[in-house]
Amino acid sequence: MAKKELDLVRRRFAGLLLTIFVVGGLFAAYLFLAPLYPRHAYLSGWIFLAVMLFLTFFNFRKKVPFLRMGSVGFWLQVHIYVGIISGALFFVHIGFSWPHGLLNQIIAVIFAIVFVSGVIGLWISRSFPKRLTVAGFETPFERMPHVRTSLRKEAEALLLAGVDNQTSPVIAEFFTDRIGLFFAKPRNLAAHLLRSQSPLASHRSQFGEIRRYAKRTELDMLGKLEDLVERKHMLDYQYALQLTLRVWLFAHIPLSYSLLILSVAHVVVVYSFSGSAP
């Protein structure tokens, strides 16, 4: 039984091959059959609506994990391939030209956003997990505020324990001006998404600088503080990537529903103003 299961590479290859075949078939049909059937847009329109309904159904599938309808993993694979096909179908439906009329143009723009956000979502859901795993400091998203607060309190406690009347005000100022706010909330999200090391390098440079003015007794505390800063960078990295993995769905899903509603309106309008429609 185990050997019969298709491994991941073969499964993806088969799905991709089938998708290419269908997309190729659609374009070929458009090239050769469209001139023969001038009202082909009605047929492609209905198929396109059905495809969009099917794609939207994926979200419902996710809500009912207790029903025996195949795993969500299988549904996602189908969602991806049908999503790609929907792109080809869209071009066939609009006849490879920019649509006329405000409603049609809005639908086209929303479809483009949904499609592109889906592609971006696919790309980040394939690439970000590996980056998160390699980065370390794995933290569940919901626990991040708590971990952030813990780091901040640890840093403040470290400073308070290491500071007395003899301590140079330079350290306290350094913490207040440069470090304290850094612990307050997520920082450098764009830099982390782009894998930039410059915020961390900047902090390291600042610590290097402040060490010149620190007393020997304060160096240990500064070392520990620098460790905490590095952990905060790791937490921010996790936050930036995990947030992005969640946020793209906020564009993809609501716009999908909007698209569906506007498409129904589009059907009503088309049939209202074309008396001889099939």
Add this chain to the structure above:
Amino acid sequence: MAQSDTNLASLVRQAERPPRWGEPLDPNMGEDTLDMLLASEPFSQMDASRFPAGTPLREILRNDSAVREYGSGEIILRKDDYGTSAFLVLTGEVDVVIRPEIDPRLLGRAVRAKKTFVARLAQLWNNNPEPEGWRKRSPRASDKKSASLDKGKSSVYLQDYPRIVSGSQTAKLGEGSMFGEISALSRMPRTATVVAASPVTRLLEFTWEGLRDIMKYDPALKARIDKIYRENSLKAFLSNHPLFDHLDDTSYKELCDAAQLETYGDYNWSGAYKRLAKDGETASANEPVIVREGDYLNGIHMIRAGFCRVSRKYGGGERTLNYIGAGSVFGFGEIANHWKKPDDGLQATHSLRSLGYAHLIFIPTAALEKFANREWAAAELGSALLPDVADAGLDEGEEAPPAGLMEFLAEHRFLNGTKSMVIDMDRCTRCDDCVRACASTHDGNPRFLRHGPIIDNLMIANACMHCVDPVCMIGCPTGAIHRTSFGGEVVINPATCIGCTACANNCPYDSIRMVEVRSEKGEFLVDDEFQPILKATKCDFCVEQKSGPACVNACPHDALTRTNLTRITPIAHWLRKN
């Protein structure tokens, strides 16, 4: 102050804490029956004054036992089922079917109750609005106390029973005999099918908690059960192993006399492991060595229960090559090789260490030479001079998991898990769809944390692993945590859980969470002293869902699996597939 009191009152509702004996095993147990039991053996021999005032013998019998009646041919226990009760024969006789086993199709196992399509769909709107709301009606089939016991689901008669068992070797147990206690106490599956042999067979069924308490305060019963354990378990184990399953009764007796029972580690190993982990010590340094590499081998070790690490010297340390569990044999390859090539030495080629708790049977070489089934051994070993322990259990062409992963699994004792949640972090998008799916099938409260130790790209999440040896069950005072009889999944009955936290404290993997119980209106339930009423919750492997575990079904990226870590094959296979 008055304002805050008002707010508090609106948030909580006082309720009674569930008592240990809130749900007796037999609600109809009468005083006459109790008098009769206390007047008969072995209870009449017990010193009632040894029992503490809180758990007197009479109350143990009243709440944790029930008198059952069986007709001739009626099945009492089925081999390989899990059960948490033991039986004492009051009148009549029972047959313990030893070999050959009864055709499983005749045993009439009931089909596990699953939710219907409508019931599953209704979870969309029928779940409590508040997580872990306490309902009057029991929401889960496995919540019923009877579900953890044997009577009530086994009223199946073997038609023409004498003919069915005519070719089988059976052992008759009469009045005063006890059976089922080993499985109940050791959390292992039943080793034999037991059938009522008399027209009217009356049995006293104990919950294992009741039996445990009686053993605690009556040394004679404890000694008796230890003796039964030694006699019965040794023979049952050896007769089920292909190395010795061809022997007759006389040979078995001789073999059993030569065999030695060995126990390594602490039976309640969870506490010891937690202490080690807390102290930051590596587990391997503290594992008892059973056989050291290079030592002279004077016999084989058969693992009866628990797990052992097989390792080889590597540089200054030990590299784990495999871990082996119940039914495995260590040292046989070397001895068989010595039979083929007597000039070769008879040294152990690997070391064997106990992981946590291990119960072994040692068979000396002399007994092995006399009784072992050499034909089976030759077929098993094939042309190989020595079995490659690192590849044991793998399919042809399948690679063993990386050595680092093996070390990790052994050191964290994850090899105890039969349904461990393993997540491929290179594919997991941290979307928590698995957590939401779990919540949607469990009253709004997810039964696991998507968090846990990570090795390379694999996370072993804090989800109940449904262990081979569920140490969480050891301290439960009410038996609320129990195994289902079919798959052996460890489940909790919220109706009898008193929130004592024993199971959560015992679990070495932090897979059991204590949650504050709420009313249907969302108020936190508190006792007379305004302390919250707690309930233990954990993954039940979605035993009632036809679609299987919701977490696996819900993962869009096929990053999550529930796998058996007691053997290396399933994880090796999953890693290859992924």
